[in-house]
Amino acid sequence: MTEPLMSAPKPKETTTMARRRRIVAGLAAALAAGVTSVAPVGATPSPVNVGGGGATFLANMMDVCRALYNSNTASNPGKDVVTYASVGSGSGKSGFRTGTYDFGGTESAYGATETKPSNFVYVPLVGGPIAIGYRIDGTAPAGAQIKLTGELVAKIFAAQITNWNDPAIAAVNKATAVALKASVAANGVTVKSTVRGTNVTFTATMTPAALKRFKGKKITVTPVTDGTAGTPVMDAGARKSVTKLVILAEKTSYEVKAGTRVIGTLVPKAYTLGVNVTFPSLQIKVAYRQGNSGTTNNFANYLNKEFPTIWTKATSDAFTTAFPGTMPTDGTFQAAQGNDGVSNQVRDNNGTVTYAELSFLTERNISYAKVSNAVGKYVAPSPESSAKNLAAADVATDGVTTLNYKATDAASYPINAISYGLASTAASAKATAVKSYFTYFLNKCAPTQAAPTGYTALTGEILTKALAQVAKIGAG
Known part of the structure; x- marks a missing residue:
């Protein structure tokens, strides 16, 4: 089934970046001016500076939640200060292991060959869709939202389809x-x-x-x-x-x-x-994540599990490692740093396509595709359609989640990721502060802020497992 013509999709919150900046800047100003709620009676613990780092996928959500937490004396009576460096999942995992960060952020677990830290837990924090963002000037009708089957996505990112007017793309973008x-x-x-x-x-x-x-x-x-x-x-x-x-x-x-x-x-x-969409003869350019990325890991895993004859290698944090065959050297594949980097690459270059967390596309007004799911429905990425997919995920006792690419809900968007916090189970003031922040993130911030920011708050079994993991932080 195809879908009706839409103009280049607009997010429900079209000013995500401005909104996030207002929250962060406003709360920072309030703190600087000493505008906080009344502290509890009695002595309060000394503030703890908690430095996290890692995945760019959850960076927009992390910015909102840490700013709100830093100013909330009810949930944060000790006035701890949480910071977060958006450096990518690979750097987040290694930085947490070496002690550079008090907590890490990642969309991928430590691999079999990676050195793992001792005494730590994975805590699912938030989910979200991995959207296929694109810029195609010259479609007719202008601004039509395109549709892609999962197989087309696999072939485009494997350099097996190299022009936007490929008959296979045109075939699924017709009235039905x-x-x-x-x-x-x-x-x-x-x-x-x-x-x-x-x-x-x-x-x-x-x-x-x-x-x-x-x-x-x-x-x-x-x-x-x-x-x-x-x-x-x-x-x-x-x-x-x-x-x-x-x-x-x-x-x-x-x-x-x-x-x-x-x-x-x-x-x-x-x-x-729908309508019949006409595509220009335009070379496809792919913007992929530089270095080790949890977004890449989840995206490549979907491609490998669903289309193993196209994406023949097991997933990896590195796009160049997961890529089937030899990477093109003609300049059509360009690496960029972070979800923001690949999104900027699409915004600035006609013909470019990428994979990124939805909020990074919507805050730049970048178009994104509807992708066919397991029951053949073309679904746009959104917090709601991502939630439909996450509801079918399998959560292990250690908090690591296996996504279900065969989810049968007709409104389910098929390509998603879960962002995890990495935290120490060893007793310390830092661990206690991380535990408090993660609890606030899951119970207070995500339920109200995730959807407006472009993410999916965790519910049901995933949330239950996440809170059970939080309880282990700093428990010794």
């Missing part, structure tokens, strides 16, 4: 008719849709076996428009039969679930999505 599908059924659950005028009636029925199987679960019908899931229009407890009348949304499919199990996708009214 979405056929009527008035009924779906699975696992003893049947949901039918009946359209009358501008309304649609959904009727769900369940067999006795299904009633038993899904006892205590909800039957939900959720609209999905332009790859984005809305609020469920039906959210009913399991029963033999239930009916719901709602206004029919145009050019919308409806995902049906019993509990967490997908029953199918309804199309109450056939429609046409």
